[in-house]
Amino acid sequence: MSTDKKHLAVAALRDGTVIDHIPAAALFKAVRILGLENTSKSLTIGNNLASGHLGTKGIIKIADTFFTDDVFNRIAVIAPTAVVNTIRNYEVVEKRRVSLPAVIEGIVKCPNPKCISNNEPMRTRFEASDSPEVTLRCHYCRRTVAGKDAEII
Amino acid sequence: MNSRSFVSIEDIGRPQIEALLDRAAFFEAHPDSRLLEGKLVATLFFEPSTRTRLSFETAVNRLGGRIIGFSDAATSSTSKGETLKDTIKMVANYADLIVMRHHLEGAARYATEVTDIPVVNAGDGANQHPSQTLLDLYSIRKTQGRLDNLTVAMVGDLKYGRTVHSLVQALRFYNPRFIFISSPELRMPEQYLQLCRDNGIEYEERSDFGADAINASDILYMTRVQRERFTDAMEYERVKNLYTLRNDMLAESKPTLRVLHPLPRINEIALDVDDNPKAYYFEQARNGVYARQAIITSALNIELPHDEH
Numbered sequence A: 001m002s003t004d005k006k007h008l009a010v011a012a013l014r015d016g017t018v019i020d021h022i023p024a025a026a027l028f029k030a031v032r033i034l035g036l037e038n039t040s041k042s043l044t045i046g047n048n049l050a051s052g053h054l055g056t057k058g059i060i061k062i063a064d065t066f067f068t069d070d071v072f073n074r075i076a077v078i079a080p081t082a083v084v085n086t087i088r089n090y091e092v093v094e095k096r097r098v099s100l101p102a103v104i105e106g107i108v109k110c111p112n113p114k115c116i117s118n119n120e121p122m123r124t125r126f127e128a129s130d131s132p133e134v135t136l137r138c139h140y141c142r143r144t145v146a147g148k149d150a151e152i153i
Numbered sequence B: 001m002n003s004r005s006f007v008s009i010e011d012i013g014r015p016q017i018e019a020l021l022d023r024a025a026f027f028e029a030h031p032d033s034r035l036l037e038g039k040l041v042a043t044l045f046f047e048p049s050t051r052t053r054l055s056f057e058t059a060v061n062r063l064g065g066r067i068i069g070f071s072d073a074a075t076s077s078t079s080k081g082e083t084l085k086d087t088i089k090m091v092a093n094y095a096d097l098i099v100m101r102h103h104l105e106g107a108a109r110y111a112t113e114v115t116d117i118p119v120v121n122a123g124d125g126a127n128q129h130p131s132q133t134l135l136d137l138y139s140i141r142k143t144q145g146r147l148d149n150l151t152v153a154m155v156g157d158l159k160y161g162r163t164v165h166s167l168v169q170a171l172r173f174y175n176p177r178f179i180f181i182s183s184p185e186l187r188m189p190e191q192y193l194q195l196c197r198d199n200g201i202e203y204e205e206r207s208d209f210g211a212d213a214i215n216a217s218d219i220l221y222m223t224r225v226q227r228e229r230f231t232d233a234m235e236y237e238r239v240k241n242l243y244t245l246r247n248d249m250l251a252e253s254k255p256t257l258r259v260l261h262p263l264p265r266i267n268e269i270a271l272d273v274d275d276n277p278k279a280y281y282f283e284q285a286r287n288g289v290y291a292r293q294a295i296i297t298s299a300l301n302i303e304l305p306h307d308e309h
């Protein structure tokens, strides 16, 4: 990598994960989806940083923590532009964009108050599509919600 | 999880629709086939609906099956706070099939995920009511001799009327032409217009209930315009009479036109239409029993006896 700002930010981390290019408005939702609110590891969150194509962006750096594809792909619901960097021994060993899973379970609340999923102790389930924008359709009541408007459980 | 359940018309394609309609035709010809002898059907009406419950229970009784259940959640353990999951799992120990109606959307889908016995959705809030759709299709096929290439006018509340939404979904396989007639505030929702466009289906939207639309139609599907859908009471008073069918409006319509309505009606079909041979809504309700016999026996994987005729 070149000596740009991103590289410097990444370089501070010995082992862990850096999630970059998160839309500023989605940053704290992403923290919640990744379950980092109660982590004991070194966690750095930056938001409203200048970004060419996003305007402003957020970034999450978490030490000694690695995610399965399944986990970090969930943030594609609210941050389809996010890029995940896996850092080992100060090196970026893997860099990939999140990709939206076809089915999102247990992380988004259905916007329909008359949906069974809001009235029964059960996991929510949505079918996701991303053309042109991320849209979720409730598996139960069929209501749709835009990914950027999704309420995270 | 089970696959023989019938939760939504969206789940089935043209071959399954036609297999169910053929089955319904068999039951019209053989109304008292004892195909459910020894079977127990649970009718769980978490939300009361006398009309739908009687139709399902008639279907089961005519097939020689037996029924357990409740007609109102107030008399069931749900009123003591039991979850839907627990109620379904309990009943599944006793019954071979569950027919359920619930005020919450998606309740029937969820029920199929917590039991192995088939679940038939008898209405889940504003979402789906697939046995109604099947009886509508049966009525259309029976009166027109086909489902293909028909002009179907839908009148009244196209925004909240789940029966018209499901009928649009089901007819997408049959190259229909739709005329959507409603006040601007009760228009057909965009997702169903999009469904028409995606399937190359011709449609027009209009707010006047004129003779030219009636005369062009093979099916006139009337729906209830409910007062509670309007924020403005004056607007309701203005609109409710604009979408009322009177007998003189049928004067120049096609001889084969039939008027359908899911019932109960309020004032959207004048009483003088009832004696017109084009009025089909009471027979339509009777077809509901055949459609439900078809759905139940199909869900239980019961083969029909060979027709001797």
Ligand SMILES: [Zn+2]
Residues within 6 Å of the ligand: A110, A111, A112, A115, A116, A117, A138, A139, A140, A141, A142, A143, B106
């Ligand atoms: Zn829902």
